Amino acid sequence: MIALFMLMIGCGTAGDSSFHEGLSAIRSGDATVALAGFQQSLAEGGRDGAVYHGLGNALYRLGHHGEAAAAWRRGLALSPRNGDIAANLDFVRKRFKDKLEPPSTHRSAFFWQSFLSPLEGAILAATAIAFGLWMAVWGRLRVLRGLNGLGANAVLLAVASVVIGCVLALAALDTVAQRAGGVVTVAEVEVRSALGPSGLSLFVLHEGAEVRIEDQSQTHILLSLSDGRKGWVNGSALRTTNPAHPFVFTER
Amino acid sequence: MILALLPIALAAELSLHIDTKTLVVGQSVPVKVAVINGGSFGVPVLPVGKGLLAQFQGQSSQHVIVNFESTRITEYNFQLAATAEGRWSLGPVDLVVDGKRLHAPAVTIDVGAPPIDQGGEPVVATISDETPVLGQVVVYRFQFQYDKPLVNARWTRPEFPGFIPEVNAEPVQREYQLMQDGVATTIQTIEVPLVAAGTGVQTIQPAQLTAQFRAKNRRRRRSVDDLFGNSPFGLRGSTETRTLSTQPVSVSIGALPILGQPARYSGLVGQFKAKLRASTTQVKLGDSVTLEYILVGDGTLAGFKLPPPAETAGFRVYDDAPEIRTQLLDGRFRSQLTVRRAVVPEREGILVVPPIVVSTYDTEAEQYVVVSTGAVELTVVPGEEGGGVVSSYGQIQGDSREAVAAIDQDILPVIAPGGVRDRTLKGATVILSSAVALPGMVWGLLTMFGWLRSRRPAPLAVLKARLADLPSAPDQRLASLESIFRGTVAELLGVAVHGLNGQQVEGLSSEAASLYADFERARYGGGAVADLEARVNGFVRGAR
Known part of the structure; x- marks a missing residue:
C-alpha cells in the first residue's frame, strides 16, 4: 500500500506538453515562446525543478536576471541536487550589484535538507510513520486473535520508525518555512523602516538581491538580509522563492 | 669539510671549495683547492674573473683514518677578494695528480655593491629608488655595522606606508665581514622588497635595532664562569644593551603617465626581456608542442597573465600555471617568470607562432616600451590515423542539450526529464497524509474493537x-x-x-x-x- 501511494506521487504528469514546447523553443533560440511554454506548464501544475530551470533560462535570455535567479531558486528548492541549476544561479549571482551572502540551504541539525527536497523528505517521513503504524496494526490484530503481541524488538522498531518519520516530517516542514525567501526583480528598490512612504529609507537593494521574507502585508514585505539588516519594501519589487506560489511574469 | 670529503676519498680527486658564492666589493674569503688521495707538484693555478683577486696563502696536508682506511688530503689555501661588482667565475682548476690530469669545475661568484658608507652611524636605512612610480619594485635596506662582539640583535620592522610587499619574494638577511681601516667589521643587512602602491610623498618611519654587545670585563673576583672562557656561562652580567635607530626615509611615488599608455598595457613596471623557445620544431597534427616563455626583469610579475593568441591563429593553446622565481641581492631585485604553453596546431603545413608582445613601462627610459619575443616556426606533419581529428556531435539527433556558447561563459541548459509533475510538498499533501492516516485509522478501529470486546459481560x-x-x-x-x-x-x-x-x-x-x-x-x-x-x-x- 505504501508502494501504491509512492506510485501515485511518482507517476502522474502535469504540464508535460507545455514544458516540451518551451524546451523546443529555447533550443531554437526563441526565449519569448519558451517563456510562455514554461509558464503554461506551471499553470497546468507542472511545478517541477526542470520547468523552473527552463523558465529561469528563458528569463535570463530575455535579460531579466533577477527573475531568472528567482526561478532558479525555486527550481533548486525542488531539485536540490541539480548541479546545473546551482551553476546557473552561481553564474548569475556574479552579475548582481549587491554582494550578499547566499541564503543557507539547510540547518546544521537537519543536514539532509541540502540534498533532499521537501517532497522527498516528506515521502520518507510518510513511509517511516506508515511503516511504524502498520506494525502497530499487525500487533493489535495478533492480540485480538488471542496471540501474543509484538516482541520487544518489533515494538522498538515500530517506535523508532515513527520517531524518525516525525523528525523527517519536521525537517521537511522546516525546509519550506526556511526557504521563505525572495529575490529583488526591479533595478533598484528602497528598503524603508516602516510600511509605505512614511518610513525612513534604510538602504537600497538592487536587482538580484536575495532576501528572507519575515512578514508581509497585502502590499508590503518585511525582509531581512544575511547581515541582519531588516526593512519593508513594496511586494511588487520581489519575487518569492516558494515554488508552490504562482509565477506570473509579464514584460514591463 | 674533512668529514664531507671522506665519502669521496677512495680515488685521487680534485675539488674547489668556497664558503659563500655571494660577496660584496671589498670582502675577502678563503678558497681551498683540495687534492684527495694523491700527490702533486707545484701550486695549482686558480683562474679568476676580472672582479676577483686570488692570492695563494700556503698549503697543508693531513691524514684521516676512517674504517681502517687512510685518506690523505692536501689543501692549497687561497684568499679571494672581490674588487668589482658583477658575476665572475672562479676556476676551473686543472692539476696533474700522480701523473693524471684532474679537473675541478668553475664556480660562479656574484659580487654586489659594497656596503653603504654609514658616516659613523651604526645603523642606516636606505631605499633603492626614492622616486619610484606606481607598481615599481624598490628595495628597502637596513644596514647595521659593528666591530665589537655582538651577543644578540633584534630588528623592529617599520611600517611601509604607500607600499605593499612583493608577494613572490621574502626579505633577505645577510651578514659578512670586511676589513675597514685595519679593523674587522661585521655588516648585517636586511633587505625588504616592496611594490609602490600609493602615489604622493610617503615617509617610512625609523627602523629600530636593539643590540646586546659583550662588555669589557672589569677587574673582579675570578668566578667559575671564567674557567669556561667564551662559553655561555661567561655572559651573565657582562653585556651592554643599546637601542639604535635609523633616520626616516622619504619616498615620492609618482603615477604612471596616462599619455602614451598602450591600450593593452600589461601592468608591468621595470626593465624586462622575454624569449620564446619550442621543445621541437616538427609536430604531428593532433599532437602538441610545448613553447616555453621566459620573462626576466627587475619588476614584480605578480598577477601577470600571458596574452592569448588571436582566435584565427590556426592553433589552440593551453597554458600551465606560471612559475615565478625571484632573487634579491645587494639591493637588486630580479624576477623571472616561466610559462609553458602547449600549442596544438589545427592544420598541416608551416605554422608560424607569432611573437608574444607585452607592453611594459620602462623605469629607466621613463616610457612605455614593448617587450617582444621572436616568432617560432613549426612544421606540422600529417598525424596518425584518427589523430587530431575532432569529431562533431552537432548532427546527432536526440541531443537533449541546448547549445551553449562555452562553459563558464553561459548558463547551463535544461536536460529534459522523463516527465514533469508537481513536485511541491503542497501538491502531495493529500496522498502523503492518506498514507499515514490509513494505518492510523485501522489501528484506531482495532483498538476500539478490542476495547468494546473487553467491555462484554462475563x-x-x-x-x-x-x-x-x-x-x-x-x-x-x-x-x-x-x-x-x-x-x-x-x-x-x-x-x-x-x-x-x-x-x-x-x-x-x-x-x-x-x-x-x-x-x-x-x-x-x-x-x-x-x-x-x-x-x-x-x-x-x-x-x-
Missing part, C-alpha cells in the same frame, strides 16, 4: 442470570437448564459447547459428571429430574 454471569428466567413449560425448562449447565461446564473447561463430551466433564468434578449423566438420561425420558433444577442451580451459582 459468560458465567450471563448463565447465572438465565437461571432466574427459565421457561415454564417442563420440556423447555429442562432444555434451558441443560443449555445453562453445558455452557457453564464449557466455560469452566475452556472448550466449545458443541464439542463437549462426558469424558471431559468427568475431569471437572463428580457433581458435574453426575449432572451430565442425569441430563443424558432425562433426554431419553429416564433418570431423576425432580431435583435436577436445584442441583444445576447450585452447580452454576457455585461456578467460579
Whole structure:
C-alpha cells in the first residue's frame, strides 16, 4: 500500500506538453515562446525543478536576471541536487550589484535538507510513520486473535520508525518555512523602516538581491538580509522563492 | 669539510671549495683547492674573473683514518677578494695528480655593491629608488655595522606606508665581514622588497635595532664562569644593551603617465626581456608542442597573465600555471617568470607562432616600451590515423542539450526529464497524509474493537442470570437448564459447547459428571429430574 501511494506521487504528469514546447523553443533560440511554454506548464501544475530551470533560462535570455535567479531558486528548492541549476544561479549571482551572502540551504541539525527536497523528505517521513503504524496494526490484530503481541524488538522498531518519520516530517516542514525567501526583480528598490512612504529609507537593494521574507502585508514585505539588516519594501519589487506560489511574469 | 670529503676519498680527486658564492666589493674569503688521495707538484693555478683577486696563502696536508682506511688530503689555501661588482667565475682548476690530469669545475661568484658608507652611524636605512612610480619594485635596506662582539640583535620592522610587499619574494638577511681601516667589521643587512602602491610623498618611519654587545670585563673576583672562557656561562652580567635607530626615509611615488599608455598595457613596471623557445620544431597534427616563455626583469610579475593568441591563429593553446622565481641581492631585485604553453596546431603545413608582445613601462627610459619575443616556426606533419581529428556531435539527433556558447561563459541548459509533475510538498499533501492516516485509522478501529470486546459481560454471569428466567413449560425448562449447565461446564473447561463430551466433564468434578449423566438420561425420558433444577442451580451459582 505504501508502494501504491509512492506510485501515485511518482507517476502522474502535469504540464508535460507545455514544458516540451518551451524546451523546443529555447533550443531554437526563441526565449519569448519558451517563456510562455514554461509558464503554461506551471499553470497546468507542472511545478517541477526542470520547468523552473527552463523558465529561469528563458528569463535570463530575455535579460531579466533577477527573475531568472528567482526561478532558479525555486527550481533548486525542488531539485536540490541539480548541479546545473546551482551553476546557473552561481553564474548569475556574479552579475548582481549587491554582494550578499547566499541564503543557507539547510540547518546544521537537519543536514539532509541540502540534498533532499521537501517532497522527498516528506515521502520518507510518510513511509517511516506508515511503516511504524502498520506494525502497530499487525500487533493489535495478533492480540485480538488471542496471540501474543509484538516482541520487544518489533515494538522498538515500530517506535523508532515513527520517531524518525516525525523528525523527517519536521525537517521537511522546516525546509519550506526556511526557504521563505525572495529575490529583488526591479533595478533598484528602497528598503524603508516602516510600511509605505512614511518610513525612513534604510538602504537600497538592487536587482538580484536575495532576501528572507519575515512578514508581509497585502502590499508590503518585511525582509531581512544575511547581515541582519531588516526593512519593508513594496511586494511588487520581489519575487518569492516558494515554488508552490504562482509565477506570473509579464514584460514591463 | 674533512668529514664531507671522506665519502669521496677512495680515488685521487680534485675539488674547489668556497664558503659563500655571494660577496660584496671589498670582502675577502678563503678558497681551498683540495687534492684527495694523491700527490702533486707545484701550486695549482686558480683562474679568476676580472672582479676577483686570488692570492695563494700556503698549503697543508693531513691524514684521516676512517674504517681502517687512510685518506690523505692536501689543501692549497687561497684568499679571494672581490674588487668589482658583477658575476665572475672562479676556476676551473686543472692539476696533474700522480701523473693524471684532474679537473675541478668553475664556480660562479656574484659580487654586489659594497656596503653603504654609514658616516659613523651604526645603523642606516636606505631605499633603492626614492622616486619610484606606481607598481615599481624598490628595495628597502637596513644596514647595521659593528666591530665589537655582538651577543644578540633584534630588528623592529617599520611600517611601509604607500607600499605593499612583493608577494613572490621574502626579505633577505645577510651578514659578512670586511676589513675597514685595519679593523674587522661585521655588516648585517636586511633587505625588504616592496611594490609602490600609493602615489604622493610617503615617509617610512625609523627602523629600530636593539643590540646586546659583550662588555669589557672589569677587574673582579675570578668566578667559575671564567674557567669556561667564551662559553655561555661567561655572559651573565657582562653585556651592554643599546637601542639604535635609523633616520626616516622619504619616498615620492609618482603615477604612471596616462599619455602614451598602450591600450593593452600589461601592468608591468621595470626593465624586462622575454624569449620564446619550442621543445621541437616538427609536430604531428593532433599532437602538441610545448613553447616555453621566459620573462626576466627587475619588476614584480605578480598577477601577470600571458596574452592569448588571436582566435584565427590556426592553433589552440593551453597554458600551465606560471612559475615565478625571484632573487634579491645587494639591493637588486630580479624576477623571472616561466610559462609553458602547449600549442596544438589545427592544420598541416608551416605554422608560424607569432611573437608574444607585452607592453611594459620602462623605469629607466621613463616610457612605455614593448617587450617582444621572436616568432617560432613549426612544421606540422600529417598525424596518425584518427589523430587530431575532432569529431562533431552537432548532427546527432536526440541531443537533449541546448547549445551553449562555452562553459563558464553561459548558463547551463535544461536536460529534459522523463516527465514533469508537481513536485511541491503542497501538491502531495493529500496522498502523503492518506498514507499515514490509513494505518492510523485501522489501528484506531482495532483498538476500539478490542476495547468494546473487553467491555462484554462475563459468560458465567450471563448463565447465572438465565437461571432466574427459565421457561415454564417442563420440556423447555429442562432444555434451558441443560443449555445453562453445558455452557457453564464449557466455560469452566475452556472448550466449545458443541464439542463437549462426558469424558471431559468427568475431569471437572463428580457433581458435574453426575449432572451430565442425569441430563443424558432425562433426554431419553429416564433418570431423576425432580431435583435436577436445584442441583444445576447450585452447580452454576457455585461456578467460579
